[in-house]
Amino acid sequence: MFVLTEMKDTVRIPPWLFHIKFNDAVIEALNKKLANKVVHNVGLCIALWDITKLEDSYIFPGDGASHTVVHFRYVVFRPFMDEILTGKTKSCSKEGVHVSIGIFDDILIPADAMPHPSRFDDKEQLWAWEYETDDGKHDLFMDIGEEIRFRVVDEVFVDTTPTGPDGTANQSSEIKDTETKKTPYTIVKISNISAILGVSSMILS
Incomplete structure (x- = not known):
């Protein structure tokens, strides 16, 4: 019924969240974006399982937020066939x-x-x-x-x-x-x- 799916996304952390731990900010951003949402051909996202890799963060001109490519695993509801x-x-x-x-x-x-x-x-x-x-x-x-x-x-x-x-x-x-x-x-x-x-x-x- 539940599967662990490897995913990758670019996470934007706005400046007003710089005061909290970076990993906590990433977790909050991912859950806010994905929890209780359906990802096409993946399933219904439930909750973040863990973060497997954080790439370098960048701040682009005109945008004070940090942008980071994050590799993570997410718990997804997707029943198996014949289940x-x-x-x-x-x-x-x-x-x-x-x-x-x-x-x-x-x-x-x-x-x-x-x-x-x-x-x-x-x-x-x-x-x-x-x-x-x-x-x-x-x-x-x-x-x-x-x-x-x-x-x-x-x-x-x-x-x-x-x-x-x-x-x-x-x-x-x-x-x-x-x-x-x-x-x-x-x-x-x-x-x-x-x-x-x-x-x-x-x-x-």
Whole structure:
């Protein structure tokens, strides 16, 4: 679930932070920049692990801050493929079931990955697994807040870097609206659900 990723970045330390230890200033700057942010094709950054190398610092003309290339290792949330995680149902829609594991909410179990047979109940706004027993068929609803286990089989990174306007005000406004709806990192295509509503059979998503 968590990986240690080697990274490199240029850290700018403003003059008003020169009075504190340099390493402490670098740590503060890196965590401020990266903590709880998604780095494209890397994952969700959690916290700085350690600094492995500090290159020479430079002060450029017209800027009193120091600029230092820093090599470091960062703790990143990025589940392995086929890893089984435990979360809670956050919401349901016709698109599928949205799951949260506390530190990360953008997890989707699509409709075609539900246990078969399942259906979306428009009245309850919940997915229901039509579970067969000796007594007949029973609807097992995937209630909000219910604990659920799932297997990760895919992930999607979206580059949310802002793009420049292409000419007209309306078009640039539409682009801006579209960009604000992008999710930079989503765990998707889970291959079926396990331990739904206390059912002990192993049907993994």
